[in-house]
Amino acid sequence: xxxxxxxxxxxxxxxxxxxxxxxxxxxxxxxxxxxxxxxxxxxxxxxxxxxxxxxxxxxxxxxxxxxxxxxxxxxxxxxxxxxxxxxxxxxxxxxxxxxxxxxxxxxxxxxxxxxxxxxxxxxxxxxxxxxxxxxxxxxxxxxxxxxxxxxxxxxxxxxxxxxxxxxxxxxxxxxxxxxxxxxxxxxxxxxxxxxxxxxxxxxxxxxxxxxxxxxxxxxxxxxxxxxxxxxxxxxxxxxxxxxxxxxxxxxxxxxxxxxxxxxxxxxxxxxxxxxxxxxxxxxxxxxxxxxxxxxxxxxxxxxxxxxxxxxxxxxxxxxxxxxxxxxxxxxxxxxxxxxxxxxxxxxxxxxxxxxxxxxxxxxxxxxxxxxxxxxxxxxxxxxxxxxxxxxxxxxxxxxxxxxxxxxxxxxxxxxxxxxxxxxxxxxxxxxxxxxxxxxxxxxxxxxxxxxxxxxxxxxxxxxxxxxxxxxxxxxxxxxxxxxxxxxxxxxxxxxxxxxxxxxxxxxxxxxxxxxxxxxxxxxxxxxxxxxxxxxxxxxxxxxxxxxxxxxxxxxxxxxxxxxxxxxxxxxxxxxxxxxxxxxxxxxxxxxxxxxxxxxxxxxxxxxxxxxxxxxxxxxxxxxxxxxxxxxxxxxxxxxxxxx
Ligand code: SF4
Ligand code: MSK
Numbered sequence: 001x002x003x004x005x006x007x008x009x010x011x012x013x014x015x016x017x018x019x020x021x022x023x024x025x026x027x028x029x030x031x032x033x034x035x036x037x038x039x040x041x042x043x044x045x046x047x048x049x050x051x052x053x054x055x056x057x058x059x060x061x062x063x064x065x066x067x068x069x070x071x072x073x074x075x076x077x078x079x080x081x082x083x084x085x086x087x088x089x090x091x092x093x094x095x096x097x098x099x100x101x102x103x104x105x106x107x108x109x110x111x112x113x114x115x116x117x118x119x120x121x122x123x124x125x126x127x128x129x130x131x132x133x134x135x136x137x138x139x140x141x142x143x144x145x146x147x148x149x150x151x152x153x154x155x156x157x158x159x160x161x162x163x164x165x166x167x168x169x170x171x172x173x174x175x176x177x178x179x180x181x182x183x184x185x186x187x188x189x190x191x192x193x194x195x196x197x198x199x200x201x202x203x204x205x206x207x208x209x210x211x212x213x214x215x216x217x218x219x220x221x222x223x224x225x226x227x228x229x230x231x232x233x234x235x236x237x238x239x240x241x242x243x244x245x246x247x248x249x250x251x252x253x254x255x256x257x258x259x260x261x262x263x264x265x266x267x268x269x270x271x272x273x274x275x276x277x278x279x280x281x282x283x284x285x286x287x288x289x290x291x292x293x294x295x296x297x298x299x300x301x302x303x304x305x306x307x308x309x310x311x312x313x314x315x316x317x318x319x320x321x322x323x324x325x326x327x328x329x330x331x332x333x334x335x336x337x338x339x340x341x342x343x344x345x346x347x348x349x350x351x352x353x354x355x356x357x358x359x360x361x362x363x364x365x366x367x368x369x370x371x372x373x374x375x376x377x378x379x380x381x382x383x384x385x386x387x388x389x390x391x392x393x394x395x396x397x398x399x400x401x402x403x404x405x406x407x408x409x410x411x412x413x414x415x416x417x418x419x420x421x422x423x424x425x426x427x428x429x430x431x432x433x434x435x436x437x438x439x440x441x442x443x444x445x446x447x448x449x450x451x452x453x454x455x456x457x458x459x460x461x462x463x464x465x466x467x468x469x470x471x472x473x474x475x476x477x478x479x480x481x482x483x484x485x486x487x488x489x490x491x492x493x494x495x496x497x498x499x500x501x502x503x504x505x506x507x508x509x510x511x512x513x514x515x516x517x518x519x520x521x522x523x524x525x526x527x528x529x530x531x532x533x534x535x536x537x538x539x540x541x542x543x544x545x546x547x548x549x550x551x552x553x554x555x556x557x558x559x560x561x562x563x564x565x566x567x568x569x570x571x572x573x574x575x576x577x578x579x580x581x582x583x584x585x586x587x588x589x590x591x592x593x594x595x596x597x598x599x600x601x602x603x604x605x606x607x608x609x610x611x612x613x614x615x616x617x618x619x620x621x622x623x624x625x626x627x628x629x630x631x632x633x634x635x636x637x638x639x640x641x642x643x
Contacts, residue, residue, distance in 0.1 A: 001028075007311075007449035009479060011242045011394035015315040018392055024342050026314050027333065031445045043577030044074035050194035057577065068198065074578030075200035076192040078554070078585075079207035081574065083188035085555025086210050088330055089514055090181045090218025091353075092258055094150055095329075096225045099260055099366050101143035103229070104136065110264060110370040113139065114231035122146070122224050126158060142228075146221050152180030157217045163520075164527040166535040167564060171212065174592055176205055176562060178213035185210050200581045201588070208562040208593060215559030220517035226297065230263055233300035233403040233511060235412075240478040242312060243397030244305035245321050249287040250278050252380045253307055253316055256328035257512065259297035261350055261364050262290070264373035265326060266302050274377050281384045286377065291316065292331050293471060293512035300403045300511050308479075309450075309472035310549070311443040314339045320390035324380035328364070329354050330513075331442070331550060344386040348376055400483035402474075402509035406521045412502060421525045423502075424466075428540060429531050431627030432494030434464040435614035436526075438519045438560070441545030441553045442472050444571050450476040452546040452570050452603045457482060459607035461506040464492035465614060470516050473547070474509040482507040516556050519543075520563060533621055537564030537594030540617040542610040546570035546603055557597065564594040566613045568606045573599035 003016045006028055019026050040046035040056040047064050048054035055064030055073070063069060068076075102108035113119055116135060123130050123138050126145040130138060149157050156177040160168055171177040178184045188210050191197035197206070227233075245251050252269065254262035268274065269286040278286050289307035290298050298304040307316050310331055316322055317339045324346045325336060332349075337358030340347050347359040350372075355361055362376060407419075414420035427433045437460050443449055453476040457467050461482075469477060477483060482490070488499040491506040499506050510518045523536050532539050543560040545553045548569055560567045575581045576599075585597045600606040618624045 005448060006445075008451045008454060009241070009396070009449060011312070011396050012315065012449060014392070014394055015242075015318045019315075019318045022318065022342050022390060024318060024339055026318075026339070027311060027335070027445045030335070040577065042572060042574070044077045044575040044581075045070045045577035047073040047076070049076070049192065066194065070578040071200040071580040072198045072203070074575040074581040075203040078575055078581065079188050079203050079210070080192055081551040081554040082207040082211050082558050083185045085550065085552035086181075086214035086218065087185050088552050089214050089222065089555065090150065090185070092329065092514060093218040093222035093225065094147065095258055096222055096229065096260060097143060097146045100139070100225050100229065101147060102366050104140040104143045108366040108369065111229055111366070113228055115227050118224060118227045118232055122228065125162070146225060149217055149221060150181045153183060154179055157181060157213060159216045159220050160212070162220075163216065163524055163563070164535055170535070170594065174205070176209040176212060176593070178209050178217060181213040181217040184213045200578075201584050204581070204584055205592065207558055211555050211558035212562050214555045215517060215520055215563065219514040220520070222514040223511075223517045226259060227405070230259060230297070230301050232407050233405045234408050235401050235403045236300065236303045238299050238303055238400055238402050238478070239305040239397045240308075240400055240475060241397045242307055242316060242319060242394045244289050244307055245316070245319055245393045246285075246287040247321065247391070247393055248283060249285040250281075250283045250381050250384045251287050251289065251322045252377065253289050253291050253322055253325045254294050254298065255291040255313060255325055256332055257293040257330045257514070258328045258351070259294055260366065261326070261328060261369065261373060262294050262298050264369045265377060266298055266304060267370060268373035268377045271374060271377070274374065274381055277378070278381045278384065281381055283381070283384045286381065293514075294328060296471070296474065296509075296512040305397070306475055306478070309443055309475035311445060311449050317343055317345045319393050320344075320388060321393050323383040324348055324376065326350060326376055327354070327356070330552070332356070343390065344383060344388055346379055346383055348379065350376075396479075398479050398481050400478035400481075400509065401485070401505060402478065402483065404468075404508040404510050406518045406525065409508070409522060410525070412504060421522065421529050425526055425529050425531050427494075427498050429623050429626060431623065432464070432498050433466050434492075434494070434611070434627065435540030435542070435617070436466045436468060436523075437541065437610055438468045438470075438516065438543045438565070439546070440470045440473050440513075440516055440543070440556060441548040442550050443476070444547045444549040447547055447571055447601070450479065450547075452601070453477060454480045454482070455603035456544060456546050456607050457507055458490055459604055460610060461487075461491040461495060463607065463611050464495040465611065466495060467507045468510050468519050468522065469507060470510050470519070471513045473545070474511075477507050478509060483509055513552055513556070523563075523565070535564055535594065538617065538621065540614040540621070541565055542613050543567035544569070544606060544610065546606060561589055561595045561597055562593045566595045566598065566610075568598045568600050568609055570599075570601045570603070570606060572601075
């Protein structure tokens with residue numbers, strides 16, 4: 001791949017050149033040094049879970065030393081990915097829930113309840129008495145109830161009740177309703193220990209159960225608690241890409257996933273003393289930007305610009321204009337510390353569970369959160385005079401509208417007195433909108449950066465499929481101008497008409513990785529509203545992660561599928577060396593959960609799979625004819641215009 005072929009984002013090519021001049025090694029260079037990558041690992045048929053191995057399944061050696069088959073090994077590896085992804089999302093949820101409890105106990109003095117309505121809604125979901133009780137009393141009960149979900153041992157997690165009734169029944173019938181968030185993850189680790197569970201389908205069912213504990217548990221709780229603490233997002237006008245870095249201000253990038261500290265950094269950056277200090281140091285101000293999901297969290301709630309997505313974390317440092325990158329948890333490359341050595345950038349790690357050699361470590365402490373944030377901002381401000389003569393900030397930045405929480409979509413569609421998804425359902429039924437796709441997930445240097453996301457999303461909206469987004473995929477499309485109302489010009493005639501009438505882009509940014517739970521809630525509301533079947537698997541909807549790389553993406557995809565949503569992944573597929581395990585995932589899951597996985601690296605072909613799936617669901621619902629009529633109307637209209 002030439003530098004130009006590595007990405008569609010123009011910031012990449014220029015910064016790759018600069019990195020070469022500055023003799024900095026980046027993710028693309030390291031990937032090249034890894035090639036060729038191990039095929040056994042890629043295809044999921046390498047096992048190293050005991051010391052008789054590692055074992056690789058080949059034509060010559062069909063079994064591991066213990067007798068495990070390729071299917072057992074691949075299924076075990078696959079659900080271990082689910083376990084890790086579910087653990088990451090859920091531990092994030094636990095982290096914010098602990099802060100909620102600390103707030104209730106008066107031990108987190110810098111935090112407030114920003115969305116009291118959400119607090120009451122969560123209290124009601126948990127059956128907590130509201131009545132005349134004080135907010136403090138309710139808060140304490142909510143925090144304890146949320147935390148109890150993680151260690152729940154029996155019954156099922158509370159939020160499953162947010163799903164349509166038919167779906168809840170199916171989960172119970174299939175034995176995949178999660179009992180407790182932690183329990184299902186631990187059970188995966190137990191079942192995949194040497195010599196325990198060897199039946200591929202039995203293993204994969206446990207993967208489904210743990211992933212549901214993520215989507216309808218850990219992630220959903222993380223989203224709700226963050227909304228309580230920091231506010232439920234509403235539409236904002238933001239900017240995205242490295243052009244949001246400032247030439248003459250102190251640049252601080254917050255990166256990772258958990259917004260507890262970054263919220264405080266936003267406050268600290270407005271502190272007069274620190275602003276004065278920035279001026280004394282020759283800067284005009286303090287510019288906070290975000291990266292990955294921490295970036296999305298503060299973008300959605302404070303209009304903080306987003307500097308980039310996963311593959312831009314090193315490039316941001318290469319600009320030479322970043323005084324500090326403040327990292328919390330997940331998707332932070334350890335290489336950042338090495339890259340930063342060539343510039344003046346300080347990498348500041350903050351999570352008690354995530355230390356990075358070669359970085360400054362300031363442990364996050366919710367009791368002194370604002371003080372800590374000020375300390376960090378001060379380090380960045382004092383670093384401004386150390387900028388070397390190597391500054392090159394790309395010009396590229398793009399406006400976008402973000403902040404489409406489920407509540408906002410409801411309000412925008414139905415109005416303040418009649419907030420509902422009825423207009424969405426009606427427009428799906430009448431065929432203007434063909435269906436809805438959730439396109440989410442990471443970047444991966446193995447494919448042309450951002451290209452797969454953008455091509456897939458463009459092809460979907462061209463076919464009248466409305467797109468909901470989160471994570472790095474959302475950032476990719478924001479950078480490409482797909483999240484402004486004008487992007488409706490790329491949509492098919494039906495979707496365009498709806499977008500123009502409501503005043504929304506055809507591609508909606510719903511937030512960070514844990515906010516995929518907002519997509520589940522929106523889909524459940526579509527079922528409950530009526531007219532589109534009784535279950536999530538009846539809806540003309542689909543999911544995709546076309547440039548995925550993380551285990552969290554696998555957990556997300558698995559809970560989409562286990563919730564009845566057909567899901568297509570790109571790049572690579574981790575069980576291809578095991579025929580039966582792959583068949584269960586791609587064909588048999590439909591019989592268990594009402595949906596399958598699919599693998600298709602080509603974005604246009606992936607879009608075709610999604611459109612065909614949506615059309616199949618429309619036909620089953622008996623609404624395919626409506627769409628044909630709409631298309632006929634459009635053709636007629638064009639004919640008329642031509643005359
Ligand atoms: Fe090999 Fe079996 Fe041990 Fe895996 S569990 S490393 S297949 S002997
Ligand atoms: S940050 S999980 S690279 S989307 Fe949530 Fe992006 Fe994937 Fe991390």
